[in-house]
Amino acid sequence: MKAIAMIPARYAASRFPGKLMKDLGGKTVILRTYEAAKDTGLFDEVYVVTDSDVIYDEITTHGGKAIMSKKEHECGSDRIAEAVEEMDVDIVVNVQGDEPFTEKDSLQKVLEVFKTDDKKEIDLASLMVHITDEEEIRNPNCVKVIVDNRGFALYFSRSVIPFPRAENVGAKYYKHKGVYAFRKEALMDFYRLPMLPLEASEKIEAIRYLEYGKKIRMIETTVQGIEIDTPEDLERAKKQLNV
Template identity: 40%
Template sequence: MRSVVMIPARYASSRYPGKPLVNLLGKPMVLWVAELSAKAVGKENVYVATESERIYEVVESAGFNAVMTTDDALTGTDRLAQAAEKVQADIYINVQGDEALVDPADILKVRDAKLDNMNDVINGFSWISDDEDPYNINIPKVISTEDNKLIYMSRAALPGFKDPKCAPIRYKKQVCIYAFTREELSSFRAFGRKSKLEFSEDIEILRFLEIGKTIRLIETKSGSLAVDVPEDVIKVESAMRKVGMR
């Protein structure tokens, strides 16, 4: 069973153009993610899927694999589905290109969960920390059954409550590590459009619910920080220094 990490890296990001190449502690962010992913699955099993020749050249120059995709992919998962057609593997692990603090152990945890549940899509989650705001729309909140199967995901602070005494003690958030088979990626792309909920929330994992897939959630370490907007760079660099990344 071959497992590969695929990192979607779109240069023309609507919220943060050029985000994969943003400098973090002197190195493009996408290379931090690639290096950490290589610690989990080996450098030969790490691919960056991009529509940008500029990103492609940076990745290849650093000795990593890059796969060119079209510039009209609806989402990062659609981009992965394109790239998966060119790379033979049994499991495709999507690690987002803005997760510069991703833990290689969490990548392996998601992979192992997929090996145990090949018919389910796997997605990571962690608990929102005290210094994070559950009302921040850049943090997708996770609603799941008690055995961690996804019910819904939202940018709103969910679950809601009628009586303040029933308010949740803490919230789950999505961690952008996923695991798919090629067939699951093909079915996702074949849907042909964003689902209505996916479009409203701008959360692509919701499309899998429309095609009847069970999404199994796997808890990863807390403290995950992604670069969503330029203001996040300082916070992420600070966190990288704290864990000794140079």
């Protein structure tokens, strides 16, 4: 089973423009993310896929592998799909470019899903973290996921799901972490299929898979990590480096 990691990397970011090129302890955020993915030793190849000459040069001048996107893309999955279309691979793992503390255990968990999936029932696997903080649960920037009793995703939302209509029934809340492992065929289907209303409304790309009947196996992890979405996140990341 040939597995590669792809790191989609846009230079523009609405909340924190140029965040991937910000300094984090003497290296840029995107270079730290690339090196972290490489250091896991889980992948046949690791690539950064970008629309930016600056990011492309940052990776290649440090001996890494980068691919320039040929056209504009709405989301990371589309950017990756264009890059892997002609590649001979089985599993493609999307590693977020703004997570410089990407670690081996979580990535290994999503890859393991496919090794035991003899019926090829699973189209993609992703991660979720149990959350209890009320503010985080209500925060629309925190994407929540609900799953069935086998761990397959039922829905993703920026709203509070499940809604606490009844209390003390044992419902848990899970935050979706944006690490995906795709079968290549599922990724290419995503690329060719148009966005439908639920994805357009929530602005969550994982919903497209559900709308077209794909099966997403969610894996619980306890590793929160730090996603660098704001300058405050970058300061937290700097503090973690110095711990």
